[in-house]
Amino acid sequence: MVKAQPLFEAYSxxxxxxxxxxxxxLAWLVCGAFAGLGVLFTLMGAxxxxxxxxxxxxxxxxxxxxxxxxxxxxxxxxxxxxxxLTVRRREGMRQEAASFDPFWARLHWDGRRLLLAHRARRIExxxxxxEEEKQELEAALDRALRAYREPxxxxxxxxx
Numbered sequence: 001m002v003k004a005q006p007l008f009e010a011y012s013x014x015x016x017x018x019x020x021x022x023x024x025x026l027a028w029l030v031c032g033a034f035a036g037l038g039v040l041f042t043l044m045g046a047x048x049x050x051x052x053x054x055x056x057x058x059x060x061x062x063x064x065x066x067x068x069x070x071x072x073x074x075x076x077x078x079x080x081x082x083x084x085l086t087v088r089r090r091e092g093m094r095q096e097a098a099s100f101d102p103f104w105a106r107l108h109w110d111g112r113r114l115l116l117a118h119r120a121r122r123i124e125x126x127x128x129x130x131e132e133e134k135q136e137l138e139a140a141l142d143r144a145l146r147a148y149r150e151p152x153x154x155x156x157x158x159x160x
Contacts, residue, residue, distance in 0.1 A: 006081035008144035010137060014071040014128045018064075026064065030057050078125060078137075080144050087116060087123055098123045102148050107138050114138055 018026065034057035038050035070092045077088045085102040089095070100118045108115045108122075114134045115122045125141075126134040 004081065006079050007148055008078070008080035008141060010078040010141070011075065012126060012128045012133075012137075013075045016068060016071050018068065023064070023068065027061055030060055033057075074128070076125070076128060078141065080141075080148060085116070085145075087125055089127070102145055105145065107142055107145075109138075 034053040038053040041047070041049035041053075073093070074091045075089070077086075079086045079088075080102055083102065085100040085105050086097065087100075088097045098116075098121070100116065100121075105116055105118045108117055112131065113124050114126045114137065116125050117123075126137045129137060
């Protein structure tokens with residue numbers, strides 16, 4: 001049995017424009033800047049600043065590394081197939097999934113968030129996207145849901 005193609009599929013991930021080479025460059029720049037400040041303050045007699053500058057540099061780099069690692073393991077899939085609209089999201093180690101009946105599912109803007117709702121249940125979609133990309137996702141998903149709700153049948157017998 002052949003599995004049917006999905007009517008709609010969307011995949012999004014957090015922005016990670018800083019690759020391994022970019023992270024190394026950032027590390028050198030941060031360490032250089034903090035080392036320069038530390039040396040400057042040491043020459044002025046405020047040598048404890050050197051210790052705090054080094055600690056801050058390590059903290060900045062550690063936070064950027066944690067973000068990059070978490071972003072690499074995060075993604076969102078939205079799929080419309082087999083009469084189900086499914087949203088699966090993975091953020092770091094946490095995973096969540098929601099399934100909706102596409103005939104009754106509705107899209108709503110709630111301030112800056114794009115919500116997919118059915119009865120009292122709501123889930124935010126497009127968390128990793130910019131506002132313009134969320135609008136594109138909303139338009140594409142709305143077209144797919146309309147196509148699902150109002151199917152077009154090609155019947156040559158009904159042509160006049």
